[in-house]
Each structure stands twice: as C-alpha cells, then as structure tokens.
Amino acid sequence: MAKERLYGKTPGELSAVAAEAGLPSYAAKQIAGWLYKRGAPEISSMTDLSLKARTLLDQKYETGLTPPSSVASGADGTKKYLFRIADNRFIETAFIPDRERATVCLSVQSGCRMGCHFCMTALQGFQGNLSSGDILNQFVSLPEHSLLTNIVYMGMGEPLDNLEEVLKSLEILTAEWGYGWSPTRITVSTVGLTGKISEFLERTRCHLAVSLHSPFDDERLALMPVEKAHPLKEVLDVIRSYDFGRQRRVSFEYIVFRGLNDTQAHIRELARILNGIRCRINLIRFHNIPGSTYSSPGQKELEAFRDSLNAKGITATIRASRGEDISAACGLLSTLEQNKKQ
Numbered sequence: 001m002a003k004e005r006l007y008g009k010t011p012g013e014l015s016a017v018a019a020e021a022g023l024p025s026y027a028a029k030q031i032a033g034w035l036y037k038r039g040a041p042e043i044s045s046m047t048d049l050s051l052k053a054r055t056l057l058d059q060k061y062e063t064g065l066t067p068p069s070s071v072a073s074g075a076d077g078t079k080k081y082l083f084r085i086a087d088n089r090f091i092e093t094a095f096i097p098d099r100e101r102a103t104v105c106l107s108v109q110s111g112c113r114m115g116c117h118f119c120m121t122a123l124q125g126f127q128g129n130l131s132s133g134d135i136l137n138q139f140v141s142l143p144e145h146s147l148l149t150n151i152v153y154m155g156m157g158e159p160l161d162n163l164e165e166v167l168k169s170l171e172i173l174t175a176e177w178g179y180g181w182s183p184t185r186i187t188v189s190t191v192g193l194t195g196k197i198s199e200f201l202e203r204t205r206c207h208l209a210v211s212l213h214s215p216f217d218d219e220r221l222a223l224m225p226v227e228k229a230h231p232l233k234e235v236l237d238v239i240r241s242y243d244f245g246r247q248r249r250v251s252f253e254y255i256v257f258r259g260l261n262d263t264q265a266h267i268r269e270l271a272r273i274l275n276g277i278r279c280r281i282n283l284i285r286f287h288n289i290p291g292s293t294y295s296s297p298g299q300k301e302l303e304a305f306r307d308s309l310n311a312k313g314i315t316a317t318i319r320a321s322r323g324e325d326i327s328a329a330c331g332l333l334s335t336l337e338q339n340k341k342q
C-alpha cells in the first residue's frame with residue numbers, strides 16, 4: 001500500500017499523525033520542524049522522536065519529497081522542470097533568474113478547467129488538484145531552491161480553484177514554524193473568481209495578480225470563458241472594497257495580442273475601469289501555441305502600448321519573455337511529455 005505523504009501537512013494535521021503514533025500533541029511542531037526547517041529526507045532522520053514512534057510513523061507515512069523527472073534549459077538561464085505526480089501525469093515548474101532576483105513559478109493543478117482560449121494548459125482539460133505537498137515539492141525540490149528570492153503561483157491551473165491546498169501551502173511557506181518567507185515575496189495569480197478573491201485576501205498577506213487581458217466584456221469573454229460567471233466589473237468591485245495597505249500589491253496581467261487588445265480604445269477603457277485602484281499592469285507578449293489564431297505583437301508595438309498606458313497615468317511594465325527556446329507557453333512541455341507516454 002502506498003504510504004501517505006507528510007510533506008505539505010500543517011501542524012494542525014500533524015497533530016492527528018502524532019496521536020496515531022502515541023506522541024504528545026507538541027510532537028506535531030517537532031515533525032513540522034523536521035519537514036520544513038531541517039529538511040529531513042526520511043522519518044528515520046527525526047531523531048528527537050522516540051525510535052518506537054519513528055517506526056510506527058514509518059509504517060504508514062513517508063516525507064514524500066520527489067525530485068524533478070526532467071529539465072529543459074533555456075539560453076537565458078530559464079529552466080523548466082517537469083515533476084511527475086499521480087497517474088503518470090506531469091506538471092511544470094519554471095525557474096526564472098533575473099539579475100538579483102530568482103523566481104520559481106508553481107503549478108497548482110494538473111490541467112485546468114478555466115478554458116482560456118490562449119492557453120496550452122487549458123487544452124489538457126482539468127485532470128486534478130495538486131495537494132499542498134505537490135505544490136511545495138516544486139519549491140523545495142527545485143535544484144536552485146537555495147537561490148530563490150520570489151515565488152509566483154502562475155503555472156498550470158487556477159490557484160483560487162484549489163484554494164484550500166493553496167492556502168495550506170502559503171501557510172507553510174510564511175509561518176515561523178515553516179519556511180518563514182515574507183508574504184511580500186509571494187504573488188498568487190487568478191483569472192478572478194470573485195467570492196474566492198475575498199477569502200484569499202482575508203486569509204493571507206500575499207500579493208494578488210489578476211488576469212485582465214481586455215477591458216471590454218465581450219472581448220474578454222471571447223478570450224476567457226470565466227468572464228461569464230465572474231465578470232471583470234465584479235472582480236474590480238471586490239478589489240476596490242479591500243484595503244491593500246502599504247505592503248500589499250494588486251497587479252493586472254495583460255497578455256498582448258497583436259491588433260486585438262492593444263488599441264487606443266483599450267487604453268482609454270483601461271484608464272476608466274482602473275481609475276482609483278493603486279495597481280500596475282504587467283504586459284506579457286503572447287507566446288504562440290500550436291493551432292492558435294492569435295499572434296504576438298512586435299517589441300516596438302508593445303513598447304508603444306506601454307508608453308501610452310503610462311501617459312494615461314497607468315503604471316505599465318513589459319514582462320521580458322523568458323525561456324522562448326524551451327516551450328515558453330505554460331503547459332506546452334507537460335503536454336508534449338504526456339503525449340509521449342500515450
């Protein structure tokens with residue numbers, strides 16, 4: 001019988017594990033310390049637990065850390081790792097070095113059910129939620145783990161569609177008994193699931209990024225089916241009603257498609273709908289995916305769009321395209337790997 005993974009459990013969950021092994025409740029914090037502070041590779045390494053308790057735990061549990069199964073390295077230093085998860089499926093994790101920053105981009109689901117029309121992961125359909133252990137394993141088993149300065153939840157899947165496991169992983173990342181990371185170094189991205197945004201904002205201190213892509217309802221709906229159930233207008237109402245304070249940031253992700261969402265009308269409408277929200281827009285050049293009818297803007301067009309937004313008082317920056325030579329579009333690499341196995 002497969003053993004249950006300890007990695008990804010909070011002290012609350014580890015209390016039940018400790019009780020099973022006849023350990024006092026404070027042992028949950030000891031186990032958490034071994035998992036997240038000391039990086040114990042195995043239960044047998046947890047030497048302040050009695051031998052009897054370790055033997056009992058070992059019968060049913062394992063730490064559950066797994067290394068990546070393969071890597072693609074880009075000329076610019078970007079790396080894309082594939083991690084194997086249950087049922088022989090693969091998820092992608094990107095490592096993106098950029099001068100003094102080193103960012104890991106985590107996946108939260110296998111596939112995705114949001115169906116964005118420009119996204120390769122959407123073509124895989126929804127195959128399952130990742131556990132907090134699966135999410136954190138991408139962070140701690142990354143070969144460049146010790147270099148990391150930032151974490152973004154922007155890989156495969158919609159984080160707020162797997163909110164409980166995402167929140168658990170964030171708790172472990174930011175708690176004193178966990179990795180002790182500042183929430184200001186972590187950004188969670190969403191297509192904008194209105195009810196879940198409020199919950200996310202109440203229960204964490206991490207930054208929020210919202211995928212915007214068009215300020216016009218019909219155009220956004222054509223790109224992102226989620227617009228129907230969660231209109232951008234309602235998403236912005238939730239954001240307006242929340243006090244982000246000085247430390248916390250909201251940003252908007254805007255994939256730029258040539259001739260589709262980069263006109264003067266878009267600039268005027270963006271200025272109108274974002275009026276009063278302290279934010280910035282990250283412009284991302286569309287990465288082509290097989291079979292897509294969308295096309296990417298040139299660098300000059302992208303810069304002109306950015307400059308026009310800035311002139312309207314909207315802080316806009318261009319996110320440099322990274323790893324173009326290693327299937328930069330999220331979901332492309334794992335789709336290729338899964339197709340190989342079929």
Ligand code: SF4
Pocket residue numbers: 112113114115116119120121122155156157158191
């Ligand atoms: S862009 Fe994100 S939310 Fe949309 S389908 Fe792809 S993975 Fe899902």
